[in-house]
Amino acid sequence: MRSCSRCGAPLVPDAPRYYRLCLGCFKAQQKGEEAAIKRERDHWKRRYHEVAGMRSSAPAGIRQALAEAGFTEGAIKQMIILCHPDRHGNSQTANAITSMLLDLRRQLKK
Numbered sequence: 439m440r441s442c443s444r445c446g447a448p449l450v451p452d453a454p455r456y457y458r459l460c461l462g463c464f465k466a467q468q469k470g471e472e473a474a475i476k477r478e479r480d481h482w483k484r485r486y487h488e489v490a491g492m493r494s495s496a497p498a499g500i501r502q503a504l505a506e507a508g509f510t511e512g513a514i515k516q517m518i519i520l521c522h523p524d525r526h527g528n529s530q531t532a533n534a535i536t537s538m539l540l541d542l543r544r545q546l547k548k
């Protein structure tokens with residue numbers, strides 16, 4: 439009779455050949471794997487938010503320098519309207535500048 443490779447308990451006689459664990463050990467193993475996967479996922483989620491957080495907001499000094507140079511949120515909004523690709527035949531330059539301005543606005547908003 440085949441037995442559980444973990445606890446040695448006999449496996450039910452009609453267990454498929456690929457069964458190596460009794461039901462109890464199989465469940466325990468799955469639980470352990472799920473916990474490990476969850477830990478891994480949580481770790482990378484935290485890491486993602488850390489990195490995203492670092493990138494998302496411009497340091498206060500940079501915000502102030504931008505504001506002093508006239509790059510306020512309101513001004514950037516006007517620039518976005520002015521540069522919008524729809525107004526420039528969807529040109530590559532308009533797309534690139536609009537994308538930069540949107541990124542800048544996103545950073546100032548955080």
Ligand SMILES: [Zn+2]
Pocket residue numbers: 442443444445446447459460461462463464
């Ligand atoms: Zn077992």
